[in-house]
Amino acid sequence: QPARFTLDPAFTVGTVDPRLFGSFVEHLGRCVYTGIFEPGHPSADETGLRTDVLELIRELGVTAVRYPGGNFVSGYKWEDSVGPVDRRPRRLDLAWHSTETNRFGLGEYIAFLRKLGPHTEPMMAVNLGTRGVAEALELQEYANHPSGTALSDLRAAHGHEDPFGIRLWCLGNEMDGPWQTGHKTAAEYGRLAAETARAMRQIDPSVELVACGSSNRSMPTFAAWEATVLAETYDLVDHISLHAYYEPADGDIDSFLASAVDMESFIENVIATCDHVGARLKSTKRINLSFDEWNVWYQSRWQEHARSADPGDWPEAPRLLEDAYSVTDAVVVGSLLIALLRHADRVTVACLAQLVNVIAPIMTEPGGPAWRQTTFFPFAHASAYGRGTVLDVRVDSPTYETRRYGETDLLHATAVRAGDGSVTVFAVNRGRTEPLPLEVALGSLGPTSLIGHTALADADPDAGNTLAGPERVTPHQVPGTRLRDGVLSAVLEPLSWNVIRLC
Numbered sequence: 057q058p059a060r061f062t063l064d065p066a067f068t069v070g071t072v073d074p075r076l077f078g079s080f081v082e083h084l085g086r087c088v089y090t091g092i093f094e095p096g097h098p099s100a101d102e103t104g105l106r107t108d109v110l111e112l113i114r115e116l117g118v119t120a121v122r123y124p125g126g127n128f129v130s131g132y133k134w135e136d137s138v139g140p141v142d143r144r145p146r147r148l149d150l151a152w153h154s155t156e157t158n159r160f161g162l163g164e165y166i167a168f169l170r171k172l173g174p175h176t177e178p179m180m181a182v183n184l185g186t187r188g189v190a191e192a193l194e195l196q197e198y199a200n201h202p203s204g205t206a207l208s209d210l211r212a213a214h215g216h217e218d219p220f221g222i223r224l225w226c227l228g229n230e231m232d233g234p235w236q237t238g239h240k241t242a243a244e245y246g247r248l249a250a251e252t253a254r255a256m257r258q259i260d261p262s263v264e265l266v267a268c269g270s271s272n273r274s275m276p277t278f279a280a281w282e283a284t285v286l287a288e289t290y291d292l293v294d295h296i297s298l299h300a301y302y303e304p305a306d307g308d309i310d311s312f313l314a315s316a317v318d319m320e321s322f323i324e325n326v327i328a329t330c331d332h333v334g335a336r337l338k339s340t341k342r343i344n345l346s347f348d349e350w351n352v353w354y355q356s357r358w359q360e361h362a363r364s365a366d367p368g369d370w371p372e373a374p375r376l377l378e379d380a381y382s383v384t385d386a387v388v389v390g391s392l393l394i395a396l397l398r399h400a401d402r403v404t405v406a407c408l409a410q411l412v413n414v415i416a417p418i419m420t421e422p423g424g425p426a427w428r429q430t431t432f433f434p435f436a437h438a439s440a441y442g443r444g445t446v447l448d449v450r451v452d453s454p455t456y457e458t459r460r461y462g463e464t465d466l467l468h469a470t471a472v473r474a475g476d477g478s479v480t481v482f483a484v485n486r487g488r489t490e491p492l493p494l495e496v497a498l499g500s501l502g503p504t505s506l507i508g509h510t511a512l513a514d515a516d517p518d519a520g521n522t523l524a525g526p527e528r529v530t531p532h533q534v535p536g537t538r539l540r541d542g543v544l545s546a547v548l549e550p551l552s553w554n555v556i557r558l559c
């Protein structure tokens with residue numbers, strides 16, 4: 057029995073904000089050091105940036121990069137990371153039990169983004185863990201004020217005459233989490249976020265601000281936290297953050313493949329909470345969602361590592377959270393991208409956490425090569441072809457049984473119509489053993505030809521790319537897909553991520 061849906065240009069979700077394809081660089085493990093930045097590496101440019109990695113990031117299609125954390129930001133002193141490198145202090149990084157050398161800092165981050173090109177924008181977090189309003193304002197003045205004040209002139213003296221132009225700011229990170237340095241209650245954080253936002257808008261009313269939502273949906277304070285924080289900040293912020301990481305629980309791959317069911321209902325819960333607060337405040341303003349950390353993350357492996365770590369050891373750029381991703385993981389990442397696109401009317405920023413080495417689509421070896429993990433491909437496809445208007449897709453699909461989510465559709469799909477009228481269908485077959493026939497009725501949509509059908513699937517669901525075999529898994533073209541008499545028909549391989557392009 058085929059899975060089916062109908063596309064109609066009159067039924068749309070919304071326009072995709074390019075920042076839906078953001079990522080995240082945290083001072084954590086080897087994301088920065090020996091990831092994007094490795095002076096002396098054969099591919100390093102004159103500033104120490106690895107040009108092989110820059111090339112892969114461009115190919116990935118990243119549109120925004122959140123920085124410098126994550127948990128790291130809650131101990132971050134921005135002023136340590138600017139000025140002459142040989143005078144920058146070494147600091148303890150409490151979040152990741154490491155030593156931060158500050159050889160890469162704020163100016164290097166902006167230079168890195170500029171090298172990536174004009175389509176990648178900064179997303180800077182301020183420290184609301186150990187710090188507060190004054191330090192956030194100082195950072196904003198240093199970064200963005202044109203000239204003629206102590207901090208803007210200091211930036212120029214550090215070699216950055218042009219302001220950094222950071223528009224998008226996160227007001228802290230995961231402040232609801234007891235693991236966060238300077239963790240706060242919702243009321244404490246709500247007040248601090250409101251006062252920081254108010255002051256930052258005094259410098260520049262046009263900044264875009266993200267308030268911290270819950271660290272994840274299973275936090276005991278989830279939803280109450282968002283309601284309290286938004287009651288304080290509703291008129292002062294633009295977005296509330298969401299974070300979610302998925303991994304198979306107790307080897308339950310069928311539920312893992314349905315992770316997007318959780319992500320979609322998480323998004324809908326947060327929208328409901330935002331709109332509830334808006335209704336209570338009788339506001340016509342709409343708060344959007346910044347899903348600024350999402351991915352597959354084998355957190356159980358990290359917890360094991362953290363338990364056995366030596367408390368006296370504070371290494372520089374250790375190998376942390378270096379998950380190696382499989383085909384199964386890539387299909388889940390593809391499905392999470394579909395979930396984000398299906399809510400593009402409210403999710404206007406999203407960041408794949410993270411970018412290089414740390415739970416990342418790109419891996420590097422110090423002194424050696426860089427390569428694409430399996431999860432690189434769905435992200436690159438979605439960023440390349442997922443721009444335009446998301447069409448409202450309601451699937452009629454055969455189902456399968458999952459322990460965690462009950463009866464679940466085998467097909468997860470969305471479709472995006474670009475400005476030139478071309479349409480891309482993104483689809484995942486969650487079934488592990490059987491191919492899934494798909495029929496899409498195009499009605500008056502317009503496309504009459506198939507550009508191509510690309511898939512990521514493999515006879516071995518555990519296959520991945522490694523230093524020894526960096527191209528073991530790559531996408532392939534799927535033969536047999538047809539567009540005839542207004543109906544697209546395809547067969548989705550078992551456990552597959554699919555991109556079908558029409559014009």
Ligand code: AHR
Nearest residue numbers: 125126127128229230409
């Ligand atoms: O991305 C890794 C960590 O996950 C981040 O530092 C933190 O914000 C989250 O818990």
